[in-house]
Amino acid sequence: MWTNFFKLRLFCCLLAVLMVVVLVINVTQVEYLDHETVSATFIDSSGQFISSQVTGISRNPYCGYDQQILSSQERMEEDSLLAALHRQVPDVAPVPFVKSTDPSSSYFVILNSAAFFQVGSQLEVLVHVQDFQRKPKKYGGDYLQARIHSPRLQAGAVGRVVDYQNGFYKVFFTLLWPGKVKVSIFLVHPSEGIRVLQRLQEDKPDRVYFKSLFRSGRISETTECNVCLPGNLPLCNFTDLYTGEPWFCFKPKKLPCSSRITHFKGGYLKGLLTAAESAFFQSGVNIKMPINSSGPDWVTVIPRRIKETNNLELSQGLGTFPSGYYYKDQWRPRKLKMRQFNDPDNITECLQRKVVHLFGDSTIRQWFEYLTTFVPDLVEFNLGSPKNVGPFLAVDQKHNILLKYRCHGPPIRFTTVFSSELHYVANELNGIVGGKNTVVAIAVWSHFSTFPLEVYIRRLRNIRRAVVRLLDRSPKTVVVIRTANAQELGPEVSLFNSDWYNFQLDTILRRMFSGVGVYLVDAWEMTLAHYLPHKLHPDEVIVKNQLDMFLSFVCPLET
16 A cells, blocks of 8 residues: 555656646746747827748848848847738739729728717728729728828827738728818828839839039039949948948049039939839829719718826827827827927927928928028028028027028938938937937938838938937937938839838837837828828928927926
8 A cells, every 4th residue: 555655756746846837837938939920010090010030031132231240139120010010012913904992983881870879989990902894802902091080170180000911901090170071081102012112112223313423623423323223333432431331422533532522413314114014103093093983972070078088098098199180280199299389489489499400301491491591690601501401590699599401311302412411310419418408300201112111211210329419418409310202103103102101101200219219200190191182291380280280399388
């Protein structure tokens, strides 16, 4: 009996040890899997979480960008960004035009239609796309834009589009004001056109070309320039020594590289598309065309009770979508009490004793132009700079205000920029001391739309490093990022500055500057939500709302 009892105890002990070993192994595996999931989980353009193996993401070999020396964290970030954006394009064989998306035969329907909705309710819309033979499509990848609006109230907001990759899309709206609210859905590009745009982005990044003028005495030569150049001809290497941003020009035959005088846009390549591909880019057919509703395209929204409204506002977190909405032509951010700077004296009071640096493309140059036009005491100082190029400077001596604008470094498609004025934003930021009276605003996006995404990621990485250093040494410095915006599109403009390209850049910009400690002026939503036609340089009413938001960051309401 004792022998049997001993054997039973030994068996129980062995069983307990085995269970402990199995438990440890399982915990280790779970921790490992959890680590892998975190490193490969990201949010797609619709806001959905996607888990994907991103370590094997293919990189564009353009200019050796696939050979960049990156830290493991930078590599992981870039992989996640590229994987998220590459998933938006379906991997299907080319199809004829008649089988591509036809906005006129596609339709949408309001799913959760009701007698009325309350402010704060969610509205769901289902979009079903069909081809020109009125047959349902079986794959996704179309680029849609969606908004709700009330014309009489001059109100509007954007919607979040989810692509189910089967010809169906769902659009989610948050109803943010009472009244009759109308739904509008637009096909910006069919998925077949998106595949063409992706091919151009990867295979024809030089479809916008640049040139530089070299001069010494009476001798002058013009050569082509770009991030990198084909062939084996001798080159002038103008790669920035501090940021490592590459830029090259073909070496002049008679002049040294040091004789470069100016940089300017050379032009746009022609004949980029085949006849079949051109059919996917037709104005009035499949570029920014409305998709009609198969039923009612509007709902009635009633006010929310005061207590519930307060709870709604307090519940908004960092991931708030949409970020704001228009009401009576005024932008209302959902996470900020925005001030209205309707009087020049209000702006002067806000900017008194401050130095304001505006860096970037022509969309932030609009801020300089608006401020110097609207505020009479802010007088532009003539630096002799080329029109629409800069650098520009404005001074209000009485109130000690200094306003500066400088364009970003190449690639930049301006007419003529003196080579001595080709400054990179990161280097400019490194030269700013900062402090409570220093304001920086940055907009860098439009001139990168033709390049592979790695080029833009590298530029933002350099700018972000400089911003972090600036905020480390001077935490009270106000840094504001202006996002991209939608614009008017035609067959040719679509190949160079499509909203689809700029949406990709905008997505990258938002993610890379998330958590950095900068403020965001959401120009993307502010153009899409407005009733005015889309423009590269938005109309004054939109620019005014952008400046009101910018100045609200600089001079917030006291709470």
